[in-house]
Amino acid sequence: MFTPAALLAHFDGIARGSLLQKYGCTRQQLADAATAGSILRIRTGVYALPAVDDAIRTAAAHGGELTCAAALRARGVWVLPDPDAMVHVWMGTAARRHPHSGCFCVAHYGDGPAGIGIASAATALISAFRCLSGEAFFAAYESAWNLRLVSASDRRRIRQALPRSAHWVLNLARADAGSGLESVLRFRLHLLGLVLDSQVEIGGVGRVDFVVGGRLIIEVDGALNHRGAERRHRDLVRDAEASARGYETLRFDYALLLHDWPRVAAAIIAALGRALA
Numbered sequence: 055m056f057t058p059a060a061l062l063a064h065f066d067g068i069a070r071g072s073l074l075q076k077y078g079c080t081r082q083q084l085a086d087a088a089t090a091g092s093i094l095r096i097r098t099g100v101y102a103l104p105a106v107d108d109a110i111r112t113a114a115a116h117g118g119e120l121t122c123a124a125a126l127r128a129r130g131v132w133v134l135p136d137p138d139a140m141v142h143v144w145m146g147t148a149a150r151r152h153p154h155s156g157c158f159c160v161a162h163y164g165d166g167p168a169g170i171g172i173a174s175a176a177t178a179l180i181s182a183f184r185c186l187s188g189e190a191f192f193a194a195y196e197s198a199w200n201l202r203l204v205s206a207s208d209r210r211r212i213r214q215a216l217p218r219s220a221h222w223v224l225n226l227a228r229a230d231a232g233s234g235l236e237s238v239l240r241f242r243l244h245l246l247g248l249v250l251d252s253q254v255e256i257g258g259v260g261r262v263d264f265v266v267g268g269r270l271i272i273e274v275d276g277a278l279n280h281r282g283a284e285r286r287h288r289d290l291v292r293d294a295e296a297s298a299r300g301y302e303t304l305r306f307d308y309a310l311l312l313h314d315w316p317r318v319a320a321a322i323i324a325a326l327g328r329a330l331a
Contacts, residue, residue, distance in 0.1 A: 058087040059103060068102040068114060068171050097152055100170060109141050110171060115154040116161070118143040118168040122185050123194075125178035132197035132234030133182075134190040134312075142181060144173040160185075164215060175203035180215045192223050193237035199229045228252060235274040235311055236263055246319065248326070259296045262303075269329035271296055271303040272322065274311065302329060 058079050062069055071084055088095040094102045096114045107128070113120040122142035123133045142160045145151070146168030151161065162181040173181070175198045183191050195212075198204050204212070213224055226244060230253055231237045240250055243266075250264040250272070264272040273289075293303045302325055306318050 057092070058084050058101065059092045062093060062101060062103050066171050067106040068096070068100070068110060070170065071099045071101055074101065097154070112141045112154075112159065113143045114170040115152060116141070116143045116145075116157065116159045117149045117152045118145040118161070119171055119173040119177070120144075121162055121173040121178045121181040122160075123178075123182055123190075125173045126175065126182060126194050126198065128172050129175055129178070129198075129203060130201060131175065131178075131194050131203065132237075133194050134186070134234070134238070136186070136190075138185070142185065144168050144177050144181060174208075176208035176211055179204070179212055183216055183220065188223060189238050189241045192227065192241045193231075193234040195224070196227050196229075196231035196237040197234055199227060200231050232263060233274065235308060239272065239274055239306070239311060240264070242315065242319070243322070246323075248322070256296065256299070256301070258299060259292050259301075262292075262296075265301075266322070267326050267329050269301055270322070270325050271301050273303060273305045275305055275307045 056077060056079070058074060061074050061077055061079060065073065071079075071081070074084065075081070084093070084101060087093045088101065091104070094104055094111070096102050096111055100114050102111055102114065109124050110120045119125070120128070120141065121144035123136045123138070124142065126133050140158050140160050142162060145161050145163050146166050147163065149168040162184065164180060166177070179191070179195055179198060182194055186194070199209070209224070213221060216224070226241070232253065236252070240252065243250055248266060250266050252264055253261055254265045255261050262271045263274050266272060275289075289305070296303050304321055304325055310318055
């Protein structure tokens with residue numbers, strides 16, 4: 055027979071007592087394990103392993119699932135840095151709020167039931183649309199799609215939940231976005247009226263992030279992917295090969311793209327003007 059702690063490990067570390075009882079745990083065993091400290095009693099009928107993230111426990115104490123940006127990050131989705139330290143909780147259609155100590159939770163309501171733990175990627179994206187900037191939501195949506203965390207039915211559900219005025223953001227999204235930085239760049243240039251061809255294969259050069267106007271290559275270099283002299287050398291070789299074939303290459307890193315956008319936009323517009331001259 056499984057111990058309460060062993061059973062909880064099979065349910066991502068947090069579950070209702072009623073579910074654990076279906077697998078043979080008695081109320082007395084749950085109470086004994088909570089007293090011994092091998093599991094935590096979050097609120098009446100809800101238990102968790104001590105290692106479960108504080109935000110997940112707080113959401114369960116509030117009465118729902120962790121949602122919004124924190125839930126997306128927990129599922130591996132690329133999300134822009136968010137200074138919001140509050141816990142966002144998916145409450146479903148009408149879950150009951152449970153008073154708890156130090157509550158600064160942000161409740162999100164919508165169609166569907168609320169569980170405990172971490173909300174699905176689709177649910178978290180619906181919540182995130184209300185809290186994140188347009189570009190942050192777009193990057194997270196593309197990342198979740200690329201990671202295959204949202205199915206076709208999930209994407210239909212998200213579209214139905216968002217206002218019609220936001221559907222253009224979903225229409226712009228692609229399943230093959232290489233990184234969150236690429237998503238941010240494509241979103242921002244779309245607002246400037248520029249159309250990018252993404253993940254373009256160029257003979258002798260290889261696959262590049264974007265091509266604009268047929269002659270301008272834009273590469274977005276994340277620190278983890280382009281660190282080191284060997285990688286830098288390969289990038290320079292690619293740029294030289296592209297130049298020999300009539301292309302100009304612009305490269306931008308995380309800091310430039312996110313913290314010095316006017317400089318990036320000016321460089322792209324100027325280079326595009328030269329390419330089309």
